[in-house]
Amino acid sequence: MDKVNPDHYKKGGIETIDYIKAKLTQEQFKGYLTGNVIKYLSRHEQKNGKEDLLKARWYLNRLLAEKPKEKPFIYVCSPLKGDVERNIQKAIGYSRHVYIQGGIPMTPHVNFTTFLDDTIPEDRTAGIQMGMQLLLKCDELWAFGEKISKGMAAEIAAAKNLGLVVRRFNDRYQPLEVCDGGS
Structure with a gap:
């Protein structure tokens, strides 16, 4: 046009x-x-x-x-390293929160750990690269948790560079901040 x-x-x-x-x-x-x-x-x-x-x-x-989009794709960003099993369970809860809020959760660290091992450097790199490709398809990024890990910081920076809205939440799903795309 x-x-x-x-x-x-x-x-x-x-x-x-x-x-x-x-x-x-x-x-x-x-x-x-x-x-x-x-x-x-x-x-x-x-x-x-x-x-x-x-x-x-x-x-x-x-x-x-203008074609109406039924539900936005939300990239779920949360820690994985450390207590991996616990962090995956928390990420599943965050995904549920996104769903309840009307979004479609995209949670790569939950999906990719079913066939990749985060402790193997090649698998971790592949997971990060696929996650970044998935981020390109998303409308927003929602980051959960009080602390931002190094991996989360990279995902947040990439989302901002793409102009996506970035929303931060604590572990209890309470909003901490919203950054407009690019800010």
């Missing part, structure tokens, strides 16, 4: 519309698009004529192109 605004409407090289979408919920973004369709249609005769009609069409096309 062509851009609707000139280059000076970009924020950090990103189209403003994409920046706005990242900051709003899906319903809020649909409302934003609908509002712009109405704005440009209602003012075209008094203000910018054809240009406003083109903008109204652009926003309408964008609105029609």
Whole structure:
């Protein structure tokens, strides 16, 4: 879809519309698009004529192109090393929390430990690499626990670099902080 605004409407090289979408919920973004369709249609005769009609069409096309996502994919980030069995059980609980909150949990350290051994360096490296590939498919990262391990820090940094929202929780699922993608 062509851009609707000139280059000076970009924020950090990103189209403003994409920046706005990242900051709003899906319903809020649909409302934003609908509002712009109405704005440009209602003012075209008094203000910018054809240009406003083109903008109204652009926003309408964008609105029609928005496909609702039923549930977000949430990357579950929590410690694995140390008491591995206990940490896996905790990660299963965190996954359940994500599910209850309406997300689809992606918990690589639970899944991958069924066929990889975290104490074998090659397996650990493979698990980390596959986890990073999985992170690319996710909408958010939720990090659980009071302490951030070295592996968790790498996952959080990667999520922020991808522009994902990162949410932190303690062991009792209470929110600690939310970082917008890229911050």
